[in-house]
Amino acid sequence: MAPKVLISDKLSPAAVQIFKDRGIDVDFQPDLGKDKDKLLDIIGQYDGLAIRSATKATEKIIAAAENLKVIGRAGIGVDNVDIPAASKKGIIVMNTPFGNSITTAEHAISMMMAVARQIPEANASTHAGKWEKSRFMGVELTGKTLGIIGAGNIGSIVIDRAQGLRMKVVAYDPFLSEERAVEIGVEKLELDELLARADFITMHVPLTEQTKNILSAENIAKLKKGVRIVNCARGGLVDEAALADALKSGHVAGAAFDVFAVEPATDSPLFNLPNVVVTPHLGAATTEAQENVALQVAEQMSDYLLTGAVQNALNMPSVTAEEAKVMGPWIKLTEHLGNFIGQMTDEPIKAINILFDGEASELNLKALSAATIAGIMTKANPDTNMVSAPVIAKERGIKVSTTKQDQSGAFEGYVKVTVVTEKRERSVAGTVFSDGKPRFIQIKGINIDAEVGAHMLYTTNKDRPGIIGTLGSIMGQNNVNIANFTLGRSEANGEAIALLYVDEPVPAEAIEALGATGQFQQVKPLSFSV
Known part of the structure; x- marks a missing residue:
């Protein structure tokens, strides 16, 4: 019997066709995600659920999903999926982490240009029959200093585009190595120095405890007078009320925001200020990006339902179905080891060395390494998964090495993780006991x-x-x-x-x-x- 997939959000017809071509029974109901009661009634019929952001895969929905095996999110954000509930029920949650990167980066550049030249205000004025040429005096981007907060996947694309505009780019990112900074051509700064030097600031970090209100009232006061701020990353990175005060006083010359602390944003201290450009979370809203992520999620879900292959999973390693049962406890161990060492490390990481001993060396080392890296990188980016983690590490110039050896001690097998920074090396080792529970055995x-x-x-x-x-x-x-x-x-x-x-x-x-x-x-x- 063919697997059955429900598409409850608006996905490309080409994505629907992928499911059909792969022999999957697909039910395309693009408006169903808005009707949670109807979704609750029918979700038990399906093996797969393909969604965007309108569908809320809550604990209640997941509890009713008796046959569900996979939830595929076309896009990166999975705030609308209860991942712990899905994991507990054995449902894979996968996303498409890189499909929106170029589109989001381009939107940030567009917003920067719009606020530099006051294009929305000038457009409205001209449509109104006015000709206020002298009112809309802008500034050039060429030769200006752009401060990037977050030099990961999207941030690095913005850096490349900004350099093409002949801007000088400086970056603040605690996880950006000196080697990677040289490679992408940016000057690495501490946050206070970036705030004091930048003519434009754009943010490309997730919202975490460390990044929440990174532009607080205190930090806004440190900004160079006349700076313009762009946020196409996440709401909550900026104290909107404090920024509004700085805009009114003239300390900040302009701002361009695509995201807000509360969304949908029907009210904000930034609204109706003449030197502010706002858009309704359009970072990923291009035809190409929407098509890309829809096609990717259809392919990934089909692969899993038909062959058991897992790609871009947020709650399961990318391993074959046969390997999953044996590797589960070791995957959990390596995540814990990485998570421990990631929480203990505040400075940029230069290298990650992983030693696999005994029976651990006979497993899928690629998956175990990816789980380790994901555990380490989670502190910097909570959205990191086993697929994206090695890519992110490579982007940041982190060298990852693995070594395997025959059993060398009292344990049948163990894993040792060592992280190298400019200042120190830090290591932790662990094993899996016969009860299947991970243990730390050396710090x-x-x-x-x-x-x-x-x-x-x-x-x-x-x-x-x-x-x-x-x-x-x-x-x-x-x-x-x-x-x-x-x-x-x-x-x-x-x-x-x-x-x-x-x-x-x-x-x-x-x-x-x-x-x-x-x-x-x-x-x-x-x-x-x-």
């Missing part, structure tokens, strides 16, 4: 045996009496329950580490209290997807 060369939990706390200190008591006491005072407590040391009176698995996130007050004791060199809360 910084110190042997441990630590179960991985959703919420953890990592500390380093000089080996001396009282550390356990201090940790336990402060956790207790802050109502944090410790599920597992692991200690390790290099030698007596040498360097020591502790890894606590706790029931809930460690509050900031507890972190501050531990730091205030003066007993710890490092106190770091960690989180893992378990």
